[in-house]
Amino acid sequence: MARNEERRRAIADAGLAVLAASGARGLTHRAVDRTAEVPAGTTTNYFRSRSALWKGLVERIYERLAPSESFIAERAGREPTRELFAEYLRNIVQRLMDNREVTIALIELRLEGMRRPEVGEIIVEWRRTGFAGDVAFNEQAGLPGTAREIALFHFAVDGLLLDQLTGPLLPDEPVDDIVRTLADRLLPD
Structure with a gap:
């Protein structure tokens, strides 16, 4: 069967929708077929x-x-400042919040990774590769912060996302302001 990349992406998107809505136990090939509105067996192809x-x-x-x-x-080409770093960080948080379903699916995958070693291996490899890319980007751009500060931001953003998705502790506090404060407090002078 010839691969149709557009259809593959649509099926994967349907899988993310199933995962976000039903959790890992609800993620089956049949459930993805139904959500993607494709004939039974298509996801398996x-x-x-x-x-x-x-x-x-x-x-x-x-x-x-x-x-x-x-x-x-x-x-x-902009001057590498704490504010520029905060812009990148705000963009990350914004993308995660704008793609709520994808973010929930990612959290579900991380949780499933604790239960299933084969999923855990995929997630850990993906996260570590992404982290290495984040550190390399930061270094190449000359932005402030070392690998340790980048890790601290990952830890903070993970908590911030969970907070925002499940009922914010500070519902009237704009997320951008929280991110700016994180950047100010976690980056060295």
């Missing part, structure tokens, strides 16, 4: 096993949450 489906969903999360080329281009 693109993702032959449950493990392949997990991996495909992680890859799709990466695609959907990647920063836009225009966002990166607009900031290229």
Whole structure:
């Protein structure tokens, strides 16, 4: 069967929707077929096993949450300041909040990774690769902060997202202000 990448992405998106709505136990090839509104068995044609489906969903999360080329281009060549770093961080949080379903699916995958070693391996590899990319980007751009500060931001953003998705502790506090405060407090002078 010839691969149709557009259909593969649509099926992966349906898988993310199922995962976000029903959790890992609800994620089956049949459930994805129904959500994608494709004939029974179609998901299996693109993702032959449950493990392949997990991996495909992680890859799709990466695609959907990647920063836009225009966002990166607009900031290229600017002086590397704490404020510029905060702009990048705010963009990350905004992309995660704008893609709520994808973010919930990612949290579900991380939780499932604790229960299933095969999912855990996929998630850990993906997160560590992404983290290494974040550190490399930060260094190449000359932005403030070391790998340790980048890790601290990951920890903080994970908590911030969970807070925002499940009922914010400070509902009247704009997320941008929280992110700016994080940048101010976590980055060295």
